[in-house]
């Protein structure tokens with residue numbers, strides 16, 4: 001890599017690694033709230049443009065104009081060390097926004113699917129997507145006031161998720177609650193990677209992502 | 210943030226900024242960190258308004274492509290084209306994201322992320 005003028009002060013360049021976690025779920029389920037609860041910056045927004053063809057993120061074969069849609073992503077940041085930054089990307093889970101999902105999950109630690117028990121079906125599409133891409137994910141039920149309370153097992157059954165997928169209740173407004181959601185996700189991602197590594201040393205096929 | 214006060218706001222015809230180019234010189238991840246180089250500090254002001262703004266956003270601060278797009282209010286694809294140019298021109302240094310090819314390297318980053326979250 002070009003290190004031209006990397007440092008006027010003669011310090012060696014430090015490599016800074018960044019990682020990301022995806023927060024998915026329907027509109028109003030609390031994605032931005034969750035991001036804001038743990039982010040060190042006010043959640044920011046960036047927009048990606050899709051052409052009518054929907055061929056890809058900011059589709060490179062056409063200049064945006066008529067027939068384009070944009071999808072807004074909210075994101076936050078946690079600087080973990082001088083050389084390590086974690087980003088949280090919140091994005092709507094509707095299938096019509098999937099043009100950017102492959103890019104969004106590429107290299108991601110994993111995903112949190114936020115669920116509102118009043119609109120459980122909103123979470124079907126992201127769950128299908130993460131399962132098909134074999135991205136580690138967990139389900140977090142955001143407990144809105146006045147929403148029906150179900151036992152975790154009832155939600156698990158309604159969503160038909162595998163027993164190894166963590167499922168937890170959370171309050172997206174509470175920092176500690178969001179922290180434990182993220183910690184559980186990363187533990188799950190580590191566990192999944194361990195299994196994957198064990199499988200591949202036994203000659204299994206590598207995971208496609 | 211000075212970039213946020215761009216009077217053109219979100220109304221700028223996006224790909225006019227890149228002179229119609231929509232294909233970045235290299236693929237840059239949303240979360241990839243960029244930092245202004247010494248050359249960027251010296252020369253970005255001659256590279257046009259948008260690149261100058263981007264260089265100052267990343268001057269002494271590690272900022273991701275997503276943050277650059279948000280602060281400049283450019284659509285992600287446009288910001289990516291400009292940033293890729295600036296990396297090629299030596300105005301910005303591009304850092305590595307957690308990959309998925311190398312399982313051991315990935316495990317190391319995951320462990321660090323986990324302990325970072327526990328410390329929050």
Ligand SMILES: Nc1nc2c(ncn2[C@@H]2O[C@H](COP(=O)(O)OP(=O)(O)O)[C@@H](O)[C@H]2O)c(=O)[nH]1
Pocket residue numbers: 025026027028029030031032033034090142143144145170171172173
């Ligand atoms: N009662 C309650 N309200 C919440 C919770 N999480 C989010 N909200 C509210 O629900 C609304 C939508 O949240 P938002 O984060 O914008 O949803 P998004 O569309 O998924 O980003 C906001 O008014 C939040 O204040 C929660 O855990 N409990």
Ligand SMILES: [Mg+2]
Pocket residue numbers: 031032033074090
């Ligand atoms: Mg939101």
